[in-house]
Each structure stands twice: as structure tokens, then as C-alpha cells.
Amino acid sequence: MDARILLVEDDPSIREVTAIGLRGAGFTVTTASDGREGLDRFEAEPFDLVLLDVMLPRLDGLDVARAIRRTSTIPIVMLTARADTIDVVVGLEAGADDYVRKPFEVPELVARVRAALRRVGQRPEDGGEHLRFGPLDIDIAGRTVARDGEDVPLTRTEFDLLTELIRHAGQVLARDVLLDRIWGYDYLGDSRLVDVAVARLRAKIEVDPASPTLILTVRGVGYKAAR
């Protein structure tokens, strides 16, 4: 696996040891020490994944994530200092696909990075398949969604979440099931990942995100796509 990773982290020790670990796992790593530099690097070269610290000098990680999301659906994994609701939810709402809480062990980080990358590379067998879902037209191979002929830009996580729900339309998918299938968490992932991703997805595909008709909530359990 020769995936290219952009690592934006201001602490030199953490930056260096993380880069060592990722390189040891077979990734190509480019580092940046602040938000501005990170964004410049991102715009200069192609990457497969961005690892982004939240607290960064010059331009913080949330702003970097928002700036990247304006042009790209690349997987973004946040490195958050705390697992607080606010930090995590704000990070996810800024466009992150997943987060890793500091302090982390390098193998744990590598596993999250692999899980995020695996989704990008998987399902080549889906080639040419098109799905219809209400007003949505989904091109599996091209990973694009159109609503009434108009392109809806979805991140990879949102796209995977949508297709997973549609493939099991009418069936309730529990949060932990979705965490396992979309994010690759075996157990005890953070269910806020699912909730925030569903909220972002609804904001893009529903006519009225406050009273959704396509992706429905089953309280206390999870979500399902309307049949």
C-alpha cells in the first residue's frame, strides 16, 4: 500500500514519531507544522488521506478541514486533544470522516488510517452499477450522486453511508452496525460519528433536513433508508 498521507501537526515530537510509524506501516508521508502550511501542501500535491491536528497555529484544523472540503472528498481524520462532545462534533461537522483521540498509540492510528483508506479502494466490483433512490441517482463506480439531475457533492463517508443504507432499504441498521461497516470499528466506536454523518448527509439530500423522508431515524436503535 503506497498511499500518500498529509500529516499536519504542530508538535515536532508527535509529528516525527507519527511520521515514523506511518512510514513503517508502508505509507508515504508529507508533514506540515501549521494549518497554513498544511493547506499549501494539500493544494500543491495529490494525497490519499489527511491527518489533521485540531489545535494548530496560524490556521486551526477545523478551518483547514472546511477549506479542503470545499474542493475535495478526500478522507480526513482529525487528531483531537479531547473526546469532548463539542470538539468531536465540531470536527465532524467541519467535514472530518473520523477522529483519533490523543494520546494515541501508533498502531491504533495506523488501523484508523487503513480503515479510512480501505473504503476508498474497495468495491471495484460495483463498476458500472447505478442505483435509484427516490429523487437520487447514484453512480457507484464514479462515486457521484445526482438529485434531479443536479450533482450532490458527498464525502466518501457520506457516500458509503448512503449506499449502505440504500442497499438495505427498509431495514434498520443499528449505529454500531454502521460503525463497523462504514468506519471499521469492531465495537464501541463513537456513535456520534454516525449521527453527525447522517445529519450532514440529510442536509445535502433531503428537501427538509428537519423532517427527513429518505433517511429515517429509529430511536434508540439506528437509521434506515425509506423503502
Added chain:
Amino acid sequence: MPVLRGVRARLAASLVALVALTAIVLGVGASWFVDATLHDRALQDAATQARFDLSVVVPERQLPVPATLDDIVRSSLADTFRQRGVETIVDLGSGDPFVSRTELVGALDQFPADLRDRVARGDLAYAWLDVAGRPSLVVGGRAAGGGPSFYFVRDVSDLAAAVAQLRIALAFGAVALLLVALLASRVVARGVLAPVEAAARAAERIERGDLSARVPVTSRDEFGAWAERFNRMAAVLEETIRRLEAAQTQNRRFVADVSHELRTPLAALVAEASIVGAHLDALPADSRRAAELLVADVGRLRGLVEELMELSRFDAAAEHVSLERIDLVRLIQAVVASRLSSAIFVPPAPAVIVDTDPRRLERILGNLLDNAREHAPDAMVEVELTPRDDAVTIAVLDRGPGVADEALDRIFERFSKLDPSRHGGSSGLGLAIAAEHAALLGGHLEASNRAGGGLRIALMLPLDVAEPLPLGDDTETVRRDAGVRSATTEPDP
């Protein structure tokens, strides 16, 4: 302020009682004295007059002996006496006495025998009697040298009326005095109690936490001095508390700052140690052992710093609860699987749906399981879930050595390491953190020793049934019971 009302009532009651007693003593004394004086004087006058009449006036008329009724009438003695306001009865010894007025007929027979005997013996005697329906002073006697018995009947009803009037006046005076006393007691009570009431209000404010409360100093008397003393005490108290709070805040901020400053190097250490730990085999034997210890110690340091940070967030009241509707059975199964997979959990129902903060619940249960693992290594650990209408109990039971009964409450204190047999990475903060989370959820932790040995720590979690979440926006598979909801979570086939 019932005590103050009591003082007021007591003050009024004692003042009124005092005034009433004085008025009664004075009134009774005065009326008795006046009554006695008036009667005495009337008697003196009457006696003097009678003596004069019997020794001078009656002998002047030279009544024949024995005198007849006609002799008395002719002598016109009765007219002479009547001019002085005195009616006359003359006992002629015949059983048919002379009376100066027709109302007095038969009056003589009602005079006491004692009076008549003494008069018959020639003494001057008197009696206070009701004669013909009027209060009267009767003075009887015989003229010098014998003759009939003369009784002089003097109407003294004006005397009784005067005394009665005096009594009425005295009663009015007493009532007026009592009113004045009542009024005075109120005024005095208000004056005395106002500073006390002000002090009570100030103390009440201090009790509610407003340490800036002071007593107004309105006078230069004892109360004024007392108020100044009170205010000085309040000021010292305020200053002391302020200093203590500042010290505590500083202390907590220091802990928060320290843990925060430790975070970044710790994050680096953890990442670095994880790489070292992955390559232990490549190290020479001596360095390898050191590296192993390094990795383990970094893990311990990490646990300690993270728990300190967690506690300092509680101290800063920076923690918020975010409620979700979740299935407790699923949550407990997941936590058991990740923290202590050997623990036994038998679900009481396929699903127990509650509204709570799942992350906090995971933290509490995880810490309880960690505690059981460290406290009772290799012993059987069970998790019990007991749903009730308005609360759930989640208990973790172990078969370890338990805790001395008197130390049970202290196991939730910070850095409490009561059991010397405890070992491993325990910081002594895990149960304290669990207790803080439980409190934030409105519940609490209870520790008890089990019959047959071992410790039971139970989380009592009340369920807010007053505010059920709004119904879902689509097909709801949740059946709503009182507080605990059972749900079928099987997905459609």
C-alpha cells in the same frame, strides 16, 4: 420568625400583667379605703348627731314618762330630725312604734335583735341596713334618764353611689392603662427587636451564601456595638471564604494546567512508546527490559494524566450531559466485551431502553469493571441490570476480598487506595471519576460487601419519566412503558 413573635408576645404579656396587677391592687385598695373612710365619717357624724339629739334635743321636749304615740307626734321631734335628713323610728315598747314615714312601718321588726338589745340597755348602737329598700345607717339610743328608744335612719345611698362611681372610674382608668401598656410594649418590642430582626435577615442572607450581608448600625447603644461586632465577624468570614475559594480555584487550576501541559509531551511519549513496544525484539536484552518498563510506565502515566484531566473538568463544572435513547443491554454487552470479557452478564430482557448519556454510562461501567478486575483478579465478576419503573440499577459484583465496612464510603474518594492488596495500574481515581459521572446523571454509586465475600458496587440511575422524548419521526418500534422501555431491536429480515 416565630421566636421573635414569641419575644414580642412575652413582652406584651408581662407588661400587661404587671399593669393589670398594679391597677387591681390600686383600684381595690383605693375603693376599699374610700369606702371605709366615707362610711366611717358618716358613722361619726351620725353618732355625734344622735348623741346630741338624745342628750339635748329630746330632753328639751320634756316628753312624759312613759310617752305615748301622741306625745311623740305632738313633740314634732320627727320634723326637727327630718330637716337634717334623718327619719325617725321610736320604739315605745308597745309593739306599735312611731315612724316618721309610712315606708318605715314594720322596719323596726327587721332590725337585728343585737341592735335592739343594746339600745334597750341604754347604749348608743348602730347598724348598716337596708331599710325600706334603701341602704341606710341606723343609729339607736335612749335619751339620758330613760324614755323610749329612738332609731335615727339616715339614707346612705349617695354614699354607695359615690363608691360605685369611684369604682367605675377606677376600672376605666385600669383599661386605659392596659391599652397604654399594650401600645408601649409594641413600641418597645419594635425598638428592641428591629436590630434583632435585621440581624436575622443578615444571617439568613449569609446562610444562603451572600457573604456581603451586613447589619445596619442605627444606634450607639449595646445593639449598635453588637451590630458592629457582627459586621466585623461577617467581614472576616467573607474574607476568609474568599481566600479559601481563591486558593481552591488556584489549586484546581494548577492541577488542570499541569495535566494540560503534560498532555502534549505525554501524547508524544505514548506514540513513541508504542513504536518502541512494537520493536522490543530488536533490542539487546538489557535495553529490552528497560524498554518494556518504559512502555508500561508511559501507560500508567497516561492513565493518571487522563484521569486528572477528567476530574479537573468536573471541578471546573465544564461537563454537560447529552441524553440519547439507548439500549442498556446492548451498551452493557459492549462495555463488558471491551473491558472485562470474562464478566458474566445475563440480560433481564431482550432490550432495556432508557434516555441517558451513553458515554458517561460507558465510563462508569468501565471503571467499575476495571476496579473489579484489579480488586479481585481472576475472581468471578458479574454484572446485574435491574430495571424498575423510575430507576435502573446496574451493579458490578466481584468475589474479591471486599472492603472493611467502615471504609466502604471512602472508596469513592480521590486517590483512595484502601486495599494494600490492590495492585496494577490503578491510580485510585477510577471510582471517584465514576461517582462524578453518576452524580452528573442524577444518580449515585453505592458500595456494599456481599454475603459470602466480595464487593458489590451499584449504580442507581433515576429515569426522568416526566419528560419523555418526542416520538420518532417514523415507524417507532419502541414500546413505551413507565420509565424503562422494552424494545424489539431485531432488524427486518
